[in-house]
Amino acid sequence: xxxxxRNQIAWRAxxxxxxxxxxxxxxxxxxxxxxxxxxxxxxxxxxENGIIGCGALAGKAEADSDLVDASxxxxxxxxGAAIVDSVASFAMIRGGHIDVTILGAFEVAxxxxxxxxxxxxxxxxxxxxxxxxxxxxxxxVWVTMEHTTRSGGARLLDACTLKLTAVRCVTRVYxxxxxxxxxxxxxxxxxxxxxxxxxxxxxxxxxxxxFAPDCRTLEAPPLAAA
Amino acid sequence: xxxxxxxxxxxxxxxxxxxxxxxxxxxxxxxxFANILIHALAELGPRDLTLVVNSATHPLSRTHELIEAxxxxxxxxxxxxxxxxxxxxxxxxWKEGRIELECLPQGTFSERIRAGGAGIPAFYTPVGVGxxxxxxxxxxxxxxxxxxxxxxxxxxxALVRANVADRYGNLSFRYAQANFGPAMLTAxxxxxxxxxxxxxxPLPQTAIQMPGSFVDRxxxxxxxxxxxx
Numbered sequence: 001x002x003x004x005x006r007n008q009i010a011w012r013a014x015x016x017x018x019x020x021x022x023x024x025x026x027x028x029x030x031x032x033x034x035x036x037x038x039x040x041x042x043x044x045x046x047x048e049n050g051i052i053g054c055g056a057l058a059g060k061a062e063a064d065s066d067l068v069d070a071s072x073x074x075x076x077x078x079x080g081a082a083i084v085d086s087v088a089s090f091a092m093i094r095g096g097h098i099d100v101t102i103l104g105a106f107e108v109a110x111x112x113x114x115x116x117x118x119x120x121x122x123x124x125x126x127x128x129x130x131x132x133x134x135x136x137x138x139x140x141v142w143v144t145m146e147h148t149t150r151s152g153g154a155r156l157l158d159a160c161t162l163k164l165t166a167v168r169c170v171t172r173v174y175x176x177x178x179x180x181x182x183x184x185x186x187x188x189x190x191x192x193x194x195x196x197x198x199x200x201x202x203x204x205x206x207x208x209x210x211f212a213p214d215c216r217t218l219e220a221p222p223l224a225a226a
Numbered sequence: 227x228x229x230x231x232x233x234x235x236x237x238x239x240x241x242x243x244x245x246x247x248x249x250x251x252x253x254x255x256x257x258x259f260a261n262i263l264i265h266a267l268a269e270l271g272p273r274d275l276t277l278v279v280n281s282a283t284h285p286l287s288r289t290h291e292l293i294e295a296x297x298x299x300x301x302x303x304x305x306x307x308x309x310x311x312x313x314x315x316x317x318x319x320w321k322e323g324r325i326e327l328e329c330l331p332q333g334t335f336s337e338r339i340r341a342g343g344a345g346i347p348a349f350y351t352p353v354g355v356g357x358x359x360x361x362x363x364x365x366x367x368x369x370x371x372x373x374x375x376x377x378x379x380x381x382x383x384a385l386v387r388a389n390v391a392d393r394y395g396n397l398s399f400r401y402a403q404a405n406f407g408p409a410m411l412t413a414x415x416x417x418x419x420x421x422x423x424x425x426x427x428p429l430p431q432t433a434i435q436m437p438g439s440f441v442d443r444x445x446x447x448x449x450x451x452x453x454x455x
Contacts, residue, residue: 049254050404072255085405087409090317094337094352124313128332132334132357137352166355190248
């Protein structure tokens with residue numbers, strides 16, 4: 001039983017991006033999902049700084065300091081890309097025009113609350129960025145993250161302990177151990193890592209898990225760690 | 227007199243900026259920082275400033291020069307976390323209680339500026355409900371959803387970077403350079419833009435992304451972007 005690595009978590013989430021979607025990808029694991037969107041799906045990636053149609057990362061020769069995504073990475077544009085200002089970009093986000101946003105998280109609660117902007121590190125300044133707008137206003141909010149903290153603490157909880165980004169917003173969670181849907185009745189497991197028992201998954205989770213009748217094994221191709 | 231908004235020096239560009247000014251600074255992720263103007267403002271040295279800037283700590287912005295020089299009383303932003311293990315100049319002064327901070331969701335930040343420039347004193351948004359943003363804000367329910375009231379932000383001077391301007395102040399931006407710039411130009415009494423090139427002849431209408439009627443002064447700085455420290 002080997003948990004998925006970060007690239008494999010991103011790959012698994014990317015398989016659920018549907019043809020024609022407009023998606024926003026957060027920093028960290030979510031940003032890698034762009035590399036694994038199946039080629040038969042025509043998808044536009046939006047970035048909060050106003051880019052609709054982010055392409056691959058720019059090579060050294062083509063890198064341009066004015067063509068960057070919200071993570072300050074120098075990128076290219078895909079065919080059909082457009083660029084707007086921040087006001088229009090957040091009108092797109094708050095107005096519900098983004099189909100799905102994939103975000104990193106520290107904690108997710110069983111009723112869908114998300115904590116992903118303040119890990120409680122003392123002294124460092126706050127960083128909200130676009131996370132609250134994306135989480136509160138996007139129809140589908142998917143979270144990619146490791147199932148537990150480095151010290152083994154649960155991150156899927158009855159209630160978040162860290163500062164909230166938005167309430168009742170997360171619809172799905174992709175971890176290194178499972179794919180979990182957030183339902184009105186709480187967490188519902190759709191996929192579980194082969195070799196991991198339901199009891200073991202429950203033991204690493206801070207809220208009650210239910211298992212879908214057609215619960216499958218969680219699989220991803222071999223990929224180098226991100 | 228024929229309109230010509232081009233100025234020949236940073237001194238002319240920043241003339242009239244006073245102590246206590248609310249200064250809006252555009253730029254995001256390395257694109258659109260008016261670093262020549264920011265540096266010039268730090269040298270000019272007005273005190274007790276309020277900065278309205280998306281990030282108080284971005285390494286490619288010279289905003290830190292204003293902060294390190296002790297000219298800033300308050301920062302309104304959406305990001306105030308330095309990248310390194312060591313505290314950024316902003317975080318250091320903030321921890322010492324020498325700078326006041328208002329940290330907002332980025333969409334609320336940009337919309338409050340837009341509202342300021344559009345004559346809307348306040349608006350309601352669902353963003354921030356159920357989080358610490360809600361504290362101290364009026365909450366009202368619309369269409370079954372709780373929303374917080376957010377008030378407009380207006381400023382005294384906007385410092386914005388664009389690519390090309392003409393004598394009328396019409397602007398064209400490169401790629402992601404616009405970001406907060408257009409909204410900030412509308413929300414400030416004095417709208418100052420640094421550009422790569424300021425032309426005598428008018429820009430073609432289809433190239434204009436911001437009409438010159440929102441712009442007061444244009445300063446051409448060439449290709450130099452005045453990056454970082």
